[in-house]
Structures are given as C-alpha cells and as structure tokens.
Amino acid sequence: MKKIYVVSIVISLALGGCKSEPSLQKxxxxxxxxxxxxxxxxxxxxxxxxxxxxxxxxxTALESxxxxxxxxxxxxDKNQVEFEIERAKVNLILKDEKYQQLMKVSSGxxxxxxxxxxxxxxxxxxxxxxHKNENGFAVVRVLGKDMNPTNIVTMLQxxxxxxxxxEQLKPLQQLLK
Numbered sequence: 001m002k003k004i005y006v007v008s009i010v011i012s013l014a015l016g017g018c019k020s021e022p023s024l025q026k027x028x029x030x031x032x033x034x035x036x037x038x039x040x041x042x043x044x045x046x047x048x049x050x051x052x053x054x055x056x057x058x059x060t061a062l063e064s065x066x067x068x069x070x071x072x073x074x075x076x077d078k079n080q081v082e083f084e085i086e087r088a089k090v091n092l093i094l095k096d097e098k099y100q101q102l103m104k105v106s107s108g109x110x111x112x113x114x115x116x117x118x119x120x121x122x123x124x125x126x127x128x129x130x131h132k133n134e135n136g137f138a139v140v141r142v143l144g145k146d147m148n149p150t151n152i153v154t155m156l157q158x159x160x161x162x163x164x165x166x167e168q169l170k171p172l173q174q175l176l177k
Contacts, residue, residue, distance in 0.1 A: 022093050024127065024141060028071050036079060036086075042068040047162040054158075061154035064147045068140060075136040087137055094129060102149070109133045123147040 032039040044065050051059065075083040093099075099115040106112075112130040116123045126147065131137035142152070 021096070022089065023096075024090075024093050024099075024139065027089065027093060028069055028139075028141070031071060031086075036073060036082065038070075038072040038074065040070040040072075042070065047158055049158060049162045057150075057154055058158055061151040062158065064144045064151050065142065065155060066144045068142050070138060070140050072138040073136045075134065083136060087131055090129060090137065090139055094127065099127060118147075121146070121148050123149075126152055 028039070031037045044062060044067070046068075047062070049062070051062070054062065073083060073086050094101075094113065094115055098117055100117070102114045102116060104111070104113040110130075110132040112128070115127045115129070116125060117127075118124040124143070124145070124147070126142040128140040128142070129137070142155075144151075
C-alpha cells in the first residue's frame, strides 16, 4: 500500500509539474494537419548550390542551417473570425520572453516581425512572422545550430544566387491564389 501511495505522489508531481505553455513548436504540430493551414518543411537542399564555389562564410552559414518549417493560414471571406483567433494565438506565443525580437514593422492591416531563440552567437531558431488582413499569415521557423544574424544575412544572399528547387515550395502557391 505504501508503494502505491509513493508511486501516485511521484506521478502526480510529474504530471502537475509539466508546463503546458503554448509554444511555436506545439502550434506547428497541432496545425500541420489542419485543412485551413498550409504546412511545409524545407531542407537546405532547396538552395541547390555548388558547395565548391562557396566562400568560407557561406559554407559556415549553410552548415548552421538545418531546416525551415513554414506554417501559413490563408484567409478568406468565410474564416475571418478563425483568422483573428489564430493570429492572436501566434502573437501570444511570440510575446513569450524566450523569443527575442530583432525587428517589427506594422501598418495596421499588415505587418512582419523577426525574432530568435538563443544567445546572440548561438541562435537555435529564427522566426519570421508576417500577416496581411486580406491574405492571411505565415510563420517561418529557421532551425539550426550556432546560427547568428550574419549567417542569416549570408543565407539570404545565397538564396538570391541559388538555383532554388521550386518543387519544395509548391504548397505555398495555394496561399498566393
């Protein structure tokens, strides 16, 4: 009887101690299969670059990048209320202190922000969030190891020079229609 009592206390403490705070990762997992969302995982191979022609900085930036997760919500006339609810959920998640905001622009009907998780030179995740009342919103998680802001700028430059594999982006075409 004493063992059952001890086991029940340990289990209740373990379950009670688990935080169920909203996180971007949970939000992605919960909505990946939702028909109102477009979910996409993008690998570094999308850049389709010849690694032999890259500079040392470009190689470092590319090696720090592991994958990108994209979650987009397309707004239409029938889902305005749901759009506002989902946008409010994302805004609440991004207000968590673990997301350090680098930049934010807004004009009321549209806006964008860039945030990150981690230390300045050891960033684990960059988060790009953009919304437009007429179209919807998108959240892009750039996951990596030991990323820094310079790596992201270098990656953007590589994007311009690369021969992008557009097959990986096909699902996003639905959002633009």
